[in-house]
Amino acid sequence: MPTSSPWAQDDLFLLVGGYNLIGDGDRVNSLKLPDATATIEETTGLGTNVPIHKATGHKEYDDIEVAGWFSDATDSINVALAAGHSQTARVFMGGDAGKVAGDPFQGGTALDMVYKRRGEPKMLQKADGSLKVTDVVHHGVLLKALAAVTADGDTKAASHDIGASTVVVSTSSVANPSVIATATPHGLDSGDTVTIAGHAGSTPSINGDHVATVLTPTTFTIPVNVTVGGTGGTARRIKTSGGAWSYAEVPSLTLGGHTNLTFEFWDSVDNAVWVTLGTVVFTTGPNAGRVQDTGTINRYTAVSWDFTGAGSGPSATIMAGIARL
Structure with a gap:
């Protein structure tokens, strides 16, 4: 569950190209992450006096907006957004509902758009900036919260489990495919694989693994010809089919003679045997990157970091997450 609290300072974070714009708490006093707005077109034609609108299938994202106090610290808003940066889209990770492993984040790429400094007599100098989102904004979970590291490591012992929670199954319908109704929103996407357990009375039994096709927030179908409906049990998501984007932010990096710092993203069916998704x-540093992972993403996900090659005394500040598609 997210660790969201009533206090913005406990929840908000934004890293752009490895720069930690929130910093130590004395730099940013306002942050707005991008919201998506569906594009709607009016299609009212002759023969009706009621306006008709249709979705175009296109989304537009708000700009990322940051406001705070001027600072020239290494990873400050000034260094990150000041005029003169190359106009190359940079990877960002941000969130507003907690910032520990398992909490949600938004990720994508954005261009520096506006940066301005404001000064008033007897007042601290202010700095405002905005960034234009250049791609789809992905919604994922943190695998590694922002932290300093001085050695190789991974999160496999504290992996993220998409099947940690279940929903109650209300009924299975007499149909082919059978419609499964849940007591609360199931949170599935079409193509996800679910495990149904404890369902009683259906012919044949539907307990086991099935690929779901979503109908509504509380119904989905499974490819089973049910001739007698059943009730009860639970449904648990165990894999997704749309791939994922894996994100990493590195605000600081000292290699100490090592060749590089490599992030490796993993998935697992059983939380024991792990398969590489991408690197x-x-x-x-500061720096940031992401990698697209295609195909099926299994139930458990984790990240590892490795100072490759020979060296001594390496250190880095890192954050990583994964967004299933």
């Missing part, structure tokens, strides 16, 4: 490699 992101860094030789400098």
Whole structure:
């Protein structure tokens, strides 16, 4: 569950290209992450006096907006957004509902758009900036919260489990495919694999693993020809089919002679045997990157970081997450 609290300072974070814009709490006093707005077109034609609107299938994202006090610290808003940065889209990770492993984040790429400094007599200098989102914004979970590391490590012992929670199954319908109704929203996407357990009375039994096709927030179908409906039990999501984007932010990096810092993203069916999804490699910091992982993403996900090659005394500040599609 997210660790969201009533206090913004406990929840908010934003890293852009490895720069930690929130910093130590004395730099940013306002942050707005991008919201998506569906594009709607009016299609009212002749023969009706009622306006008709249709969705175009396109989404537009708000700009990322940051406001705070001027600072020239290494990873400050000034260094991150000041005029003169190359106009290359940079990877960002941000969130407003907690910032520990398992909490949600938004990830994507954005261009520096506006940066301005404001000064008033007898007042601290202010700095405002905004970034234009250049791609789809992905919604994922943190696998590694922002932290300093001085050695190789991973999160496999504290992996993220998409099947940690279940929903109660109300009924299975007499149909082919059978419609499964749940007591609360199931949170599935079409193509997800679910495990149904404890369902009673159906012919044949539907307990086991099935690929779901979503109908509504509380109904989905499974490819089973049910001739006698059943009731009860639970449904648990155990894998997704749309791939994922894996994100890494590195605000600081000292290699100590090592070749690079490599992030490796993993998934697992059983939380024991792990398979590599993708890697992101860094030789400098601040920096950020992401990698697209295609195909099925299994129930458990984790990240590892490795200072490759020979060296001594490495250190880095890192954050990583994964967004299933």
